[in-house]
Amino acid sequence: MQPSPSLPAIPLPAGIRTRHIDDINGLRMHVLEAGFETPGRPCLLLLHGFPELAFSWRRVMPALAEAGYHVIAPDQRGYGRTTGWDVNYDGDLASFRLLNLVRDALGLVSAFGYRTVDAVVGHDFGSSVAAWCAVVRPDVFRSVVLMSAPFAGPPQLAFNTADAPSKPQFDDPVHRELAALPRPRKHYQWYYSTREANADMHHAPQGLHDFLRAYYHHKSADWKDNKPYPLKSWSVNELAKLPTYYVMDLAKNMAETVAEEMPSAGIIAANKWLPDRELAFYSAEYERTGFQGGLQWYRCGTSGVFTAELETWSGRTIDVPSCFISGSHDWGIYQRPGVYEAMQASTCTRMLGCHLVDGAGHWVQQEQPAEVSRLLLQFLRRAGPSAPR
Template sequence: MAPYNLSRGISSKLIPVRDLQIHYLEAGDSESPLILLLHGFPELSFSWRKIMVPLSSLGYHVVAPDQRGYGQTRSQNQTASSSPVTFNDDLTPFRMLNLVHDVVALVFALGHTSAALLVGHDFGSMVAAHTALIRPDLFAKLVLMSAPFPGTPSLPFNVSKGPRNAGVGGSYAPSADDLLASFDPPRKHYTTYFASPNANHDMLNANEGLHSFLRTYFHVKNADWRHNDPHPLTDASQLSRLPHYYVMPIDATMPEAVTHMASPHPTTDSESAWLPDDELVIYATEFGRTGFQGGLNWYRCMKDQRFMAELSLFGGKKIGIPAMFLSGQQDWGPFQVPGAFDKTREACPQMKDENVVFVAGAGHWVQQERPEDVVAHLTRFLQSVA
């Protein structure tokens, strides 16, 4: 396994956690209060490289793991040369409750009984939100980045008095597949594509090569791509306004969708200066070695009613700790599901107005595009009175 290209002050380690050998990056004194950083898709612990040392200089133990299915984290009985995760593997380890269990177990494995801050980006935001919801005793504060948390699935309410009434709690958007297929031209949702059997093969074997595909994918979701002009959507009929990396042509693969969007696609570092080629190669090398299926299985579980139904155990429960939402101004992520951002405020009643932040000059990869701004906002939040 190729080492990550790490800055001074960041070390790379392995630790046994449950059924995993978790690989994580670390900065700061391990006896200091913990800050835990959870990446999204298609990312790695490496995605936090620009903010770890600045946060540790404030007096924190900063840890960013490769989460289950990603990077150099692997099963306890798996060697570095073992076969990667496949579509036919057991899906249950990738369900949300098990991902939360990984996070809680990692805190204890690191020698902590609590954490000063839990931060999640992209799909990591969903994991962080559920972790804080289920174990608020372990985390003092929560930051959700780039992806909203609409609350847990609802439970039927007051059914003794007639037909099923509205549920208690939040909900996840129902499948929009039929609606999107009726659009002209017909579309499909990216989560449906990510849950399909061919997504991993398509992305690993993109016509332009894996490195170029990742360059384009990162490019079209960042502030450098001038067509990103996000805004709230009022209802599902407006989903066609989303870029193709969220709402795709129905017959397209993800490489085809993003290459068409960005054509001519970026080829030089100057077009995405925040991700120079010597850093992009880390992503290409790791995903080329492991494939994307581990991360794609998270999306498959999100689409599987078996695993969503068990989360209704927490229907109506709110996140009971101070929270921040932080995203880039050019990021469609907060608005990809109509109404989800508003539900995030409802699910996080301790999220103050000043802690809803949209960083200028940043897109979806905000902690990589504008790390100084992100550190400044996290510092303010850490130092604020609960």
């Protein structure tokens, strides 16, 4: 089914169509689709992050379809033209937890008639969903590509505590320590979990369009101070080295934070990876929906409420073929100290490559789509032949 006539057309390249799929785990899911003309193709599932949409894959989908794949990219739960999720801060938080997002992905590919998917590819928070797809259902998701957000593995159960009980849970002191710095700070994920965050961005003083322009610019290779390096530990002095879009000034919200890095009119006009006419689609969609759906994902993580069910997979690794792709100017590689290294050493047992793409920051598939497409196809060839549908 096509989107409502009241919604504007999506500025998509030739060969990509938009449609809705009903009854996906309680959702009416909006998807972009390429390579749909020929039945029986192997399937690729592309999962976006925050604050993006299925639209973020528009420049890699044609190349993947041309290589012979049926490519499916949904607006995930909480985003865009997918409906059926609770828009309220005080609504059903549990529906946004990672295992239910995996259930969304599984239901979508099943609705398309696939019992296996050649690869699930996730960017940013979509990387976490893709990783959990590979942990929970490796029989369905036969390989996984993680982009811009390394995977730490399932949370560990307390071990050998029968005679030496584990320490009681307590709040992470790093947040109090950040707030006590001479220049007081706060971590963006905990800010995103506050009641105020959605309105701060949705009703940004500079306007939502300019908010998104500054946000995307600040985390891209276009912002010249994005020169990431590994941090030594999850500690106040190390975290304080992160850019302000990750570790913010305590008194500022995200709209105020990125407004300080708003690019000039000349830089905006020269932007080829996200020209204003394409940014206008993002801003129109978020003007309509707000940001709370995506922010609920962060709340699931920072609250710790759903950690216990993830501990069911404690000690499990990703054993399907995997790879990691990020921009070389992306601080997301290192924002959780040690995770990038652990992912390669132990979390992913069949890691076929880690690629840091020149000329890209956090939005790697938008900033450098040709290189990302090449790396994805290279990985798919190495990961093995397609399974029957």
